[in-house]
Amino acid sequence: MTAKLSIVVPCYNEQEAIPLFYPAVEKVVSKMPLETEYWFINDGSADDTLNEMRKLHATDPQRVHYVSFSRNFGKEAGLYAGLEAATGDYVVVMDADLQDPPEYLPEMYKYITSGEYDCVGMRRTDRKGEAKFKSFLSDQFYNVINRISDTKIVSGARDYRMMTRQMVDAVLSMKEYNRFSKGIFNWVGFKTKYLPYKNVERVAGTTDWSTWKLFKYAIDGITDFSEAPLALATWIGGVTAFIAVVGLIVVIVRYFVDPGSSTVGWASLVCIMLFLGGVQLLCLGIVGRYIGRIYMQVKKRPIYIVKEKK
Numbered sequence: 146m147t148a149k150l151s152i153v154v155p156c157y158n159e160q161e162a163i164p165l166f167y168p169a170v171e172k173v174v175s176k177m178p179l180e181t182e183y184w185f186i187n188d189g190s191a192d193d194t195l196n197e198m199r200k201l202h203a204t205d206p207q208r209v210h211y212v213s214f215s216r217n218f219g220k221e222a223g224l225y226a227g228l229e230a231a232t233g234d235y236v237v238v239m240d241a242d243l244q245d246p247p248e249y250l251p252e253m254y255k256y257i258t259s260g261e262y263d264c265v266g267m268r269r270t271d272r273k274g275e276a277k278f279k280s281f282l283s284d285q286f287y288n289v290i291n292r293i294s295d296t297k298i299v300s301g302a303r304d305y306r307m308m309t310r311q312m313v314d315a316v317l318s319m320k321e322y323n324r325f326s327k328g329i330f331n332w333v334g335f336k337t338k339y340l341p342y343k344n345v346e347r348v349a350g351t352t353d354w355s356t357w358k359l360f361k362y363a364i365d366g367i368t369d370f371s372e373a374p375l376a377l378a379t380w381i382g383g384v385t386a387f388i389a390v391v392g393l394i395v396v397i398v399r400y401f402v403d404p405g406s407s408t409v410g411w412a413s414l415v416c417i418m419l420f421l422g423g424v425q426l427l428c429l430g431i432v433g434r435y436i437g438r439i440y441m442q443v444k445k446r447p448i449y450i451v452k453e454k455k
Contacts, residue, residue: 148234149180150254150307153227155220156185159241160193166241167201167209173247177254183209184230185241189217195453202455213453221324222449224304228313230454237307244345245305253307256338263335266306268299270341293373296332299339306330306337322442325369368434375435378428385424 152170156163163185174181185198198211212226224238235257239245245267253265290298304326308316315333316326330337368374 147178147180148258149182149232150174150177151231151233151236152181152183153224153231153236153238154183154185154241155188155223155227155238156190156194156198156241157188157217157220157223158190158192158194160190160197162241162243163194163197163201166239166243169243170239170247170250173250177251179235179254180233181208182231182233184227185209185211186223186227186230187211187213188220188223189214199455206455211453211455212451215450215452218449221326224326225317225324226449226451228317231313234310235307236310236313238304240305245303246342246345249340249342250307252340256340257307257309261336262338263312264306264308264330264337266299266330266337266339267303268339268341269301269303269344271344290328290367290371293367294328294371296328298327298331302327302339309335311335320448321369322444322446322448323365323369323438324448325365328369364434368438374431378431381424382428385421389421 152174154166159166167183170183183201185201187195187198195211195213198213201209202211210230212230214222214226227238228236235254237250237253239247249267253267256262256265288300312333312335315335316329319329319333
């Protein structure tokens with residue numbers, strides 16, 4: 146029996162890229178000994194992305210499918226929806242902008258069918274074409290999260306990866322509302338091989354990932370897979386309290402050693418009060434971040450809502 150490959154493509158405002166993506170991938174997978182199916186996920190796009198998906202579906206309704214959300218739920222929701230919809234023995238996740246080169250699919254399939262690996266992912270060896278500041282922040286994120294988290298994330302790793310059905314089912318079993326797939330893929334613990342490749346620029350359109358969005362995404366990753374920020378808040382509180390006790394002892398000793406001296410200065414006192422208040426708010430903010438994620442999880446809202454599916 147011929148194995149089946151599901152190709153999951155989360156899309157947000159990719160009307161220009163989709164018509165280029167499909168023939169480029171078909172050119173490669175048509176030569177592979179596999180049945181294939183496509184699952185395009187429209188994540189509440191504001192352009193003509195949905196119509197492009199409908200056109201592709203009309204040309205091959207047996208193999209090309211799409212899911213359209215009721216609004217924008219984010220790439221993580223799109224990826225999860227695609228994995229849920231996929232029925233293949235193997236599932237590959239790709240971006241529509243062709244920054245995930247299709248020509249690596251045969252090599253990925255060769256490794257995953259060897260029986261040695263459960264997942265074959267792609268890892269960028271450079272960031273040519275990206276802003277230097279954004280690349281710097283990305284590198285620092287990997288450095289930080291790999292220091293403070295037990296779940297290690299390979300620097301430069303993409304969501305572009307081919308997985309066995311067993312691994313996909315494991316990923317889907319994690320029903321958390323706030324999702325960070327790069328961490329989830331590693332947390333489930335299946336053996337993964339990464340293939341290096343040089344960065345490829347988009348074939349069309351513009352990226353929706355601004356520096357601010359990437360920063361928020363990084364914070365999500367850290368709070369999803371590490372309790373270090375909570376430990377940091379505890380240490381900050383402890384160190385601040387220790388400094389306050391030492392300061393109090395110094396004031397008392399000075400009073401008895403030199404009664405005529407006294408610490409004066411409203412400005413310094415106000416600065417100290419503001420500093421302590423800031424430290425308290427910082428610690429509350431860190432704790433609040435985790436509590437907020439618990440709040441969203443216990444409400445059990447759906448990760449996404451489907452408006453149209455074919």
